[in-house]
Each structure stands twice: as structure tokens, then as C-alpha cells.
Amino acid sequence: MTRYRADIDGLRAIAVIPVLLFHVGVPGFSGGFVGVDIFFVISGYLICGMIDADIRNGSFSLANFYERRILRILPALFVMFLVTSVLAAIYCLPVELVDYARSLASAVASISNVYFAQTAGYFDAPAETKPLLHTWSLGVEEQFYFAAPLLMLLVHRFLPKRTGLLFAIIAVVSFAGALAMSARNPTFAFYLAPFRAWELALGALLSVEFLPVPESAFWRNAGGAAGLILLLGVIAFGSSAVPLLAMTGLAAVGTVLVIASSERAISVAGRLLSLRPLVFVGLISYSLYLWHWPLTVFQRTDAVFFTESSASAKLTLIVLSIGIAYLSWKLVETPFRTLAKGASKTAIFGATSATMASTVGLCGIVILLSGAPFRFPKRIVEIGSFLAYDSSAAFRTGRCFLSTSRQQLDTETCLKPDPARPNYLLVGDSHAAHLWSGLSLAMPEINIMQATASLCRPAIVAGSRYDTPVCRTLMEFVFGDFLVHKHVDGVLLAASWKDEDLPVLSSTLQSLKSRGIDVTVLGPIVEYDAALPRLLVDGILHDTPSIASAKRTPGIRERDLAMKRMVTATGATYLSVYDAICRDDRCDELVQGNIPMQFDAGHLTAEGAIEVGRRLSAAFARKQARAADVSN
CATH class of the missing domain: 3.40.50.1110 (SGNH hydrolase)
Incomplete structure (x- = not known):
């Protein structure tokens, strides 16, 4: 479980590329939004597998775990926050800037999914105007990882060898809850962690060896091929008009099949996913996910980078997203990961707390200033105020x-x-x-x-x-x-x-x-x-x-x-x-x-x-x- 698997980096590429192309508006990727669900299963597999291995060999530490999560997630995230906030201060109208400040504060607190679930009303501004909307998925993962290590420690302490049962229960209860909530409040079913936890739990079930994996070459290759075909089919032919659980369920099952196919030995699907171009995109996938959405939003709403909306403009946006993602991975993600070897936990937790507190404080000031209307002429402020019309x-x-x-x-x-x-x-x-x-x-x-x-x-x-x-x-x-x-x-x-x-x-x-x-x-x-x-x-x-x-x-x-x-x-x-x-x-x-x-x-x-x-x-x-x- 601790060995590096290049095929999983390739699978990350299969997750992030459709998300990017779907959001940019490239035809043929109508189901590309399920890339997020692929990420959920991968995260559940990797993180819960790591926790389980450390608990079993007696080396697990909550402080070490959260330190690694901080250095993995927050540096690139906060750089994106900084640049996006500058663009928001320049281009967002007062009512938009207030909404942005609220979403930023909730994203810093790892609850942006809750914020967007509560504010996604029938007349709410459309998704393509919210630069931080994509952080909802980070909120789901971070909430899951606040709870998962504690639950795994408790199970290991009182019910050894029942970790698989824990995640099986989580998966069943979460899926049943999502099914019920989909009929009552589809927005909550989409955004909230209790109704998404089953996807992370599926990955965890595979990592703790609760789910069977193929042993023979035939079944490895058959399972991997079936999983890839399922994923590519959902991405190409899926639609937001299809019930959410049908889409996410197919994507999650396909992801499990692909990961399981190379669990014992590399499958043909695993070899395909291990190709260097896919691995490269997988390595920068986190930064690519962070950056592509705010770039897309500001381009659509304010034409920040270019004025035309042609195919060449979409291609330019894709190249720009990948280029910035590479710089983020090279200059931010990679250096900060090495800090875990030398920096003290006190310094890391202290710097993180100070950064989070100051960011939330600045958001509060923006909200108190009503989005700084002095940045625009009076007529623009008056017309723009109707974007928050009740x-x-x-x-x-x-x-x-x-x-x-x-x-x-x-x-x-x-x-x-x-x-x-x-x-x-x-x-x-x-x-x-x-x-x-x-x-x-x-x-x-x-x-x-x-x-x-x-x-x-x-x-x-x-x-x-x-x-x-x-x-x-x-x-x-x-x-x-x-x-x-x-x-x-x-x-x-x-x-x-x-x-x-x-x-x-x-x-x-x-x-x-x-x-x-x-x-x-x-x-x-x-x-x-x-x-x-x-x-x-x-x-x-x-x-x-x-x-x-x-x-x-x-x-x-x-x-x-x-x-x-x-x-x-x-x-x-x-x-x-x-x-x-x-x-x-x-x-x-x-x-x-x-x-x-x-x-x-x-x-x-x-x-x-x-x-x-x-x-x-x-x-x-x-x-x-x-x-x-x-x-x-």
C-alpha cells in the first residue's frame, strides 16, 4: 500500500482532464464533472490505506497526519486564494465581492461545501460566476479526514481487524442517505460530506483489503478494461440531466475496478495509465484543479485574458491552466512537501493558524465594507446591486x-x-x-x-x-x-x-x-x-x-x-x-x-x-x- 503507483497518477489525469474540458466547454465531455468522484475514490484509497498501515505498525500520529495534509493541501491552495482575491478585488462588483469574501472564509475553514449548499437557491447566481465554487470538493475531503483517523483509531483500539466493517457501514449508510436526500434536496446530496462519504469509503474498502482484488492476469486485465471503459463512457456520454447517483455510482465503480486491477500486479489498464504524459498530468492534477476554475470564471465573466470566445480561446485557456498548474506544482507544492522533513510542527501549525485567521479577518472587513463600492462609478454599483436582488x-x-x-x-x-x-x-x-x-x-x-x-x-x-x-x-x-x-x-x-x-x-x-x-x-x-x-x-x-x-x-x-x-x-x-x-x-x-x-x-x-x-x-x-x- 505504501509503494508508489504511477497508474494512480495516470488515473488522476483521467479525473482532472475531463473536469477541465467540461468546464471550459469542449464538446464530447458532457459527463466530465464525474472527475471529482474519481478523485474521491482515489483519496479514500490512498489516505485511508496509509492511515491503516501506520496504525497497524504502531507509527500513526494524528499530529503527523495533519501536518502532512497541511503541507500537501494548503500552500498551493492559499497561493490560488491570493491571486484569485486580487482578481476579485479588481473585477468583482460589490455584491459579487461580498459573496466571494463569504465563500473564501468558508473555504479557509474547510466548509465551503456547506456554504454553497446553503446559498444555492433557485435564484442564486449561476455556478460560472463563483470563483471558489470548486473548493466544495476539498471541503468534503477535509471533513472526511477530520473524522476518518479518529474512527479508525477507535475501531483499532476496541474492535481490531474491523476497519473494513467500519467503512462498509459508512458506505452503506452514506449511499442510503444520498439516495433519500436526492429526492428531498438534491443540492444537499451534491455538496454535503455525509452524502459523498460513500465514495471515499469505497476507496478505503479497497485499501484495507475488504474488497476482493483480481489475482489472475485475465481478471486483472478484464477488470481494468471494464473500469476504464466505464469511466470513459460516463465522461463522454453522461449528462447532468441523469440522476446524480447514477453518474457518481458508475464513476466510483469504474475507479475501484481500475485501481483494483493493478493491486497485485500491473494490468494492461495500469500500463496505459502509467504512460509518462498521463503521469505528468496526474502529478500536477491538484494544482490544475485549483487553478482551472477561477481562470475560467474570470474569463467568462470579465474577459480578463482575451475577448473572443472561439475554439482558439478555449485552447488558450486550457494551455494557460496547465502552465500555471505546472508552476504551482514545481514552485509551491514540491518545495513545501520537503518542509515536513525539517520544520517543527509548532511552526507549521502556528503559521497555518495565523494565515487562516488573517484571511478570515480580511474577509470580514470586505463584508463590513459592503464589497467596497467606491471602486466603481455610482451607476454601475446601482445596476450591479440587482445581482443580489431578493x-x-x-x-x-x-x-x-x-x-x-x-x-x-x-x-x-x-x-x-x-x-x-x-x-x-x-x-x-x-x-x-x-x-x-x-x-x-x-x-x-x-x-x-x-x-x-x-x-x-x-x-x-x-x-x-x-x-x-x-x-x-x-x-x-x-x-x-x-x-x-x-x-x-x-x-x-x-x-x-x-x-x-x-x-x-x-x-x-x-x-x-x-x-x-x-x-x-x-x-x-x-x-x-x-x-x-x-x-x-x-x-x-x-x-x-x-x-x-x-x-x-x-x-x-x-x-x-x-x-x-x-x-x-x-x-x-x-x-x-x-x-x-x-x-x-x-x-x-x-x-x-x-x-x-x-x-x-x-x-x-x-x-x-x-x-x-x-x-x-x-x-x-x-x-x-x-x-x-x-x-x-
């Missing part, structure tokens, strides 16, 4: 808009009819919820009730790939209970419509028509490839006002026209939200002054909702007038 009041989140599985619709508030006014029910996802306040204010003569949930297409039958248990429960209640037993004057259906939603929407319209329910469909809104406030700020900073219009999501106008034809053909009413914002290929990006129409890539600010509601109300009034003429 939509909960306007959306009535937690009552009429359900954003988590733990929330329930407040029927007394959201579905209360008004006998003195016409009653309309607004049904759909967040793109329905963001219209409620504007429509209600623009049409006070109408009582607009609301039943909305995140990622929830307003459909009688399931059919959308975005369907969630919360959505299905809400839709079954709305269409199978409320509209059956309660009279409404009309139903408003709104969502972030996609092309594949049209057949399900058509069947819903036909069903509601057969029940004599008047239906109005509100079409898709203009969306962008990034948050509109950030695009507007970039346009000001780079003196390029057309940045936002160039970043509009393609195909929405065409979808809007197709929906209009389909909806009107069924006899329902169609209102174009797109036309309420865009005219002659120009879309309103600011409502008034420095207030953006939308606070992220597609959702309306309160002021934007009021303006859109005012524009839609005119068309809605004409619909009511026509209905009144028919009834008379």
Missing part, C-alpha cells in the same frame, strides 16, 4: 411560489376568491410567479390568484423533463381538485416555455376547453446567456452597449410565434410577454433610471413586472371587452 416578496415565495420541497401552498392567501371581482388563477413556474405582482397592480379590478412552483410547467399530465414531486402535487391539486370544485372566471398559464412543452400544453388546453374553462396563455419572456445586470454593467465598462442584446438566448422569438399559432388554434387566448418587452428586435433592458428589467437571466424585477403588467393589461382588457360583447 424576489421573495414579489413572488410570495414560500406561500404562493414553492421553491423547495418543504414548502406548501398557502391556499388561504393564494387561492382566496373575491366575490366582488372576477377571479383568475395564475398557474405555472417562476416565470408565472414574476408576473403576479405586475398583473395584480396593473389590473386592480381583477382578483388574480396564484399557484406556482419552481421548474413547474402548468400541465394536467406529467410530461416535462423538469417535473418535480412538488410540481406534480401542486398541478394535481390545481387541475384535479381546485378547478373541479371552485369556479374561476379564467386561468392564466405561464412558464419558461421550451419547445418540448408544446404538446403537453396543447393537451392541457384541450382538456380545460372541454371543461368550459377560459384559458389565457402567457408566452415566453426574453432571456439572456448571463444575468442582465451583469451584462449591462459590462456594456458600460467596455463602452459596448450592445453586449446584452448580443447575449439574448436564441430561439425564444420563434418559440413565441409557434406558441401563438398553436394556442389560438385551440380557441384559447395568447398574450406575448416577449412583445411586451421587445419591439423591432430591440428589447427594453432598463425600466427606469438604473433599474434593470430583469434581475437575472430572465426573471423580472418588481419594477419590470409592473411595466410588463401594464403593457399586458391593455391586451387583457381587449379580451375582456370582446368576451363582454359576446355575452351581450
Whole structure:
């Protein structure tokens, strides 16, 4: 177990290269994010195997163990923190810098995975804007290694030769917990250590010889080949749309097979992984993982290194990441590892504690200064502040808009009819919820009730790939209970419509028509490839006002026209939200002054909702007038 295995360095390359290419956006690596899972299994195998060997021969020391972990992890990590923080101070808007400071403080404390799990809300900034998001995996590993040595020592003391049983229990309990949490809160299942520990435990089970390894050359080669094929298949053909545990499970099993194949003697897979180019990438894999993500984030959000986004730009980013990773490995990682031979533990622990404390202190100052807004002109600060926009009041989140599985619709508030006014029910996802306040204010003569949930297409039958248990429960209640037993004057259906939603929407319209329910469909809104406030700020900073219009999501106008034809053909009413914002290929990006129409890539600010509601109300009034003429 203590012998050096070049094939494991090669396996590290198989882990980090797909992660790099996936994040940079190279086609053919749609499952590249499972590289992190490969790292987890490798770490469990190497570290727990080392601990077990030292415990059995009586040489294990917690102080020595943590000293080695500090010198292995922290020097390169803190150099990356330093450079990334300088870039953040230069380029991040105030609200972004505050978020960065919080993530940095949590990463220093080895709990960034907890921080990102708690802050990854439905309207949270997208992953590609968070320079330290990748440190979540380090948090998982560090938390595991705070607990694992203590548990192994206890087991060795009271239940000798039961270390394998310990990790088997951890693996089973952790996997079962991940399975349960995936249905309840997928974000927690992704980020938190208790639901990732099974991957590290699988590696540990192999290292303590709890899992069998192939003895014959045939089975070594067969197992290694199967593992490599499994890994490469998941990397090439996997997808974030596939359930997380299916992806991580296949990657973990493939990794175990590859490692086990060369446990007794080198397999063909092991020889392939021992090729010098792969070993080289494996040696720098830790630094490459550290550096590639912040470089990618700052390039995407601020074009720090080059302005174009072509294939050559992606190649440049890859080469830049590898080059900096090599320098980090050569000048930081390697020298600091040699310190373990001469430096005292007191000096190492003292310097580490001082560095961590000062970093957290600086983060606190940044937060107290509200992200240092004096770095930018007032207009940029005002527009950029909408990146931290709180939509909960306007959306009535937690009552009429359900954003988590733990929330329930407040029927007394959201579905209360008004006998003195016409009653309309607004049904759909967040793109329905963001219209409620504007429509209600623009049409006070109408009582607009609301039943909305995140990622929830307003459909009688399931059919959308975005369907969630919360959505299905809400839709079954709305269409199978409320509209059956309660009279409404009309139903408003709104969502972030996609092309594949049209057949399900058509069947819903036909069903509601057969029940004599008047239906109005509100079409898709203009969306962008990034948050509109950030695009507007970039346009000001780079003196390029057309940045936002160039970043509009393609195909929405065409979808809007197709929906209009389909909806009107069924006899329902169609209102174009797109036309309420865009005219002659120009879309309103600011409502008034420095207030953006939308606070992220597609959702309306309160002021934007009021303006859109005012524009839609005119068309809605004409619909009511026509209905009144028919009834008379």
C-alpha cells in the first residue's frame, strides 16, 4: 500500500482532464464533472490505506497526519486564494465581492461545501460566476479526514481487524442517505460530506483489503478494461440531466475496478495509465484543479485574458491552466512537501493558524465594507446591486411560489376568491410567479390568484423533463381538485416555455376547453446567456452597449410565434410577454433610471413586472371587452 503507483497518477489525469474540458466547454465531455468522484475514490484509497498501515505498525500520529495534509493541501491552495482575491478585488462588483469574501472564509475553514449548499437557491447566481465554487470538493475531503483517523483509531483500539466493517457501514449508510436526500434536496446530496462519504469509503474498502482484488492476469486485465471503459463512457456520454447517483455510482465503480486491477500486479489498464504524459498530468492534477476554475470564471465573466470566445480561446485557456498548474506544482507544492522533513510542527501549525485567521479577518472587513463600492462609478454599483436582488416578496415565495420541497401552498392567501371581482388563477413556474405582482397592480379590478412552483410547467399530465414531486402535487391539486370544485372566471398559464412543452400544453388546453374553462396563455419572456445586470454593467465598462442584446438566448422569438399559432388554434387566448418587452428586435433592458428589467437571466424585477403588467393589461382588457360583447 505504501509503494508508489504511477497508474494512480495516470488515473488522476483521467479525473482532472475531463473536469477541465467540461468546464471550459469542449464538446464530447458532457459527463466530465464525474472527475471529482474519481478523485474521491482515489483519496479514500490512498489516505485511508496509509492511515491503516501506520496504525497497524504502531507509527500513526494524528499530529503527523495533519501536518502532512497541511503541507500537501494548503500552500498551493492559499497561493490560488491570493491571486484569485486580487482578481476579485479588481473585477468583482460589490455584491459579487461580498459573496466571494463569504465563500473564501468558508473555504479557509474547510466548509465551503456547506456554504454553497446553503446559498444555492433557485435564484442564486449561476455556478460560472463563483470563483471558489470548486473548493466544495476539498471541503468534503477535509471533513472526511477530520473524522476518518479518529474512527479508525477507535475501531483499532476496541474492535481490531474491523476497519473494513467500519467503512462498509459508512458506505452503506452514506449511499442510503444520498439516495433519500436526492429526492428531498438534491443540492444537499451534491455538496454535503455525509452524502459523498460513500465514495471515499469505497476507496478505503479497497485499501484495507475488504474488497476482493483480481489475482489472475485475465481478471486483472478484464477488470481494468471494464473500469476504464466505464469511466470513459460516463465522461463522454453522461449528462447532468441523469440522476446524480447514477453518474457518481458508475464513476466510483469504474475507479475501484481500475485501481483494483493493478493491486497485485500491473494490468494492461495500469500500463496505459502509467504512460509518462498521463503521469505528468496526474502529478500536477491538484494544482490544475485549483487553478482551472477561477481562470475560467474570470474569463467568462470579465474577459480578463482575451475577448473572443472561439475554439482558439478555449485552447488558450486550457494551455494557460496547465502552465500555471505546472508552476504551482514545481514552485509551491514540491518545495513545501520537503518542509515536513525539517520544520517543527509548532511552526507549521502556528503559521497555518495565523494565515487562516488573517484571511478570515480580511474577509470580514470586505463584508463590513459592503464589497467596497467606491471602486466603481455610482451607476454601475446601482445596476450591479440587482445581482443580489431578493424576489421573495414579489413572488410570495414560500406561500404562493414553492421553491423547495418543504414548502406548501398557502391556499388561504393564494387561492382566496373575491366575490366582488372576477377571479383568475395564475398557474405555472417562476416565470408565472414574476408576473403576479405586475398583473395584480396593473389590473386592480381583477382578483388574480396564484399557484406556482419552481421548474413547474402548468400541465394536467406529467410530461416535462423538469417535473418535480412538488410540481406534480401542486398541478394535481390545481387541475384535479381546485378547478373541479371552485369556479374561476379564467386561468392564466405561464412558464419558461421550451419547445418540448408544446404538446403537453396543447393537451392541457384541450382538456380545460372541454371543461368550459377560459384559458389565457402567457408566452415566453426574453432571456439572456448571463444575468442582465451583469451584462449591462459590462456594456458600460467596455463602452459596448450592445453586449446584452448580443447575449439574448436564441430561439425564444420563434418559440413565441409557434406558441401563438398553436394556442389560438385551440380557441384559447395568447398574450406575448416577449412583445411586451421587445419591439423591432430591440428589447427594453432598463425600466427606469438604473433599474434593470430583469434581475437575472430572465426573471423580472418588481419594477419590470409592473411595466410588463401594464403593457399586458391593455391586451387583457381587449379580451375582456370582446368576451363582454359576446355575452351581450
